[in-house]
Each structure stands twice: as C-alpha cells, then as structure tokens.
Amino acid sequence: QVQLVESGGGLVQTGGSLRLSCAASGRSFSNYALGWFRQAPGKEREFVAHVSWSGGSTYYADSVKGRFTITRDNAKNTVYLQMNSLKPEDTAVYYCAAKITAWVSTTPRAYDYWGQGTQVSVSS
Numbered sequence: 001q002v003q004l005v006e007s008g009g010g011l012v013q014t015g016g017s018l019r020l021s022c023a024a025s026g027r028s029f030s031n032y033a034l035g036w037f038r039q040a041p042g043k044e045r046e047f048v049a050h051v052s053w054s055g056g057s058t059y060y061a062d063s064v065k066g067r068f069t070i071t072r073d074n075a076k077n078t079v080y081l082q083m084n085s086l087k088p089e090d091t092a093v094y095y096c097a098a099k100i101t102a103w104v105s106t107t108p109r110a111y112d113y114w115g116q117g118t119q120v121s122v123s124s
Contacts, residue, residue: 001026001027001113002024002025002026002027002029002032002098002112002113003024003025003026003113004022004023004024004096004097004098004113004114004115005022005023005024005025005115005116006020006021006022006094006095006096006115006116006117006118007020007021007022007023007118008020008021008118009094009118009119009120010119010120010121011121011122011123012086012120012121012122012123013122013123014086014087014088014122014123014124015085015086016086016122017082017083017084017085017086018083018086018120019080019081019082019083020036020080020081020083020094020096020118020120021078021079021080022034022036022078022079022080022081022096022115023076023077023078024077024078024079024098025077029074029077030053030054030074031053031100032053032098032099032100032112032113033050033051033052033053033098033099033100033101033102033103033104034050034051034070034072034079034096034097034098034099035047035048035049035050035051035096035097035098035099035105035111036048036049036050036070036079036081036094036095036096036097037094037095037096037097037108038090038092038093038094038095038120039092039093039095039117040091040092040093043092045095045108046061047061047106047107047108048060048061048064048068048070048081048094049061049064049068049070049081050070050104050105050106051070051071051072051079052102053102054074055071055072055073055074057104058070059104061106063089064083064090067083067084067085067086068081068082068083068084069081069082069084070082079096081094081096083120086120086122087122088122088123088124089122090120090122091120091121091122092119092120093117093118093119093120094117094118094119094120095114095115095116095117096114096115097111097112097113097114097115098111098112098113099111099112099113100112
C-alpha cells in the first residue's frame with residue numbers, strides 16, 4: 001500500500017511557475033514508478049509526466065514538454081512537478097499516481113494508487 005498526498009497548487013498568472021509535491025507513505029516507495037495527471041472540468045483525466053523507479057528516466061506529454069519537469073527524491077519519499085511558463089490551459093486538478101510496473105504508461109488505469117489532487121489555476 002502507498003498513500004499519496006499532493007501539495008503546492010494555487011493561483012498563478014500566465015507565464016508564472018508552481019512546484020507541486022507529492023509525499024508518499026507506506027512501503028518501498030522506490031519500487032514504484034510515478035506519474036502526474038491532470039483533470040480539467042468536463043474533461044477526462046490526462047497524462048502529464050512519468051518518472052522511473054530511480055528517477056533516471058522521464059517521459060512527458062507533448063503539451064508540457066519543455067515547460068514541466070518531474071523529479072523524485074526517494075530518500076524523502078517525494079515526487080515533484082516543476083511547472084514553468086504556465087498557460088490558462090494548464091488549469092486543472094493535478095494528481096500524482098504510483099504503479100508497481102516499470103514501463104511508461106499514459107493510461108490512468110495502469111496506476112495502482114492515487115492522491116486526492118491539488119488545484120492549479122492559471123489566470124490570463
């Protein structure tokens with residue numbers, strides 16, 4: 001079992017930055033690949049970024065590539081999402097998720113554990 005708690009969301013102007021954190025509790029954090037997803041009102045949950053067990057491999061959705069960076073600190077049981085050059089279309093609830101399988105997956109159902117989400121709002 002892994003429990004995930006996101007933080008760091010808020011309201012920011014276009015072009016601004018935010019850093020989301022996701023703290024994990026439970027066993028063997030470093031055994032899980034981690035992902036960030038987001039869901040805007042009326043839309044399906046969509047993949048944002050993925051990081052491997054070690055943190056050495058990352059993968060991003062095209063819509064955030066070059067603007068967002070996912071990292072993890074296994075000593076702190078925490079995964080981060082640094083978001084720069086934010087746009088109004090980035091407005092959503094952001095979720096972190098964990099899965100035991102190693103390969104990259106952009107599908108929500110591939111993930112075993114989810115946090116409750118944190119709201120990110122970008123004003124124009």
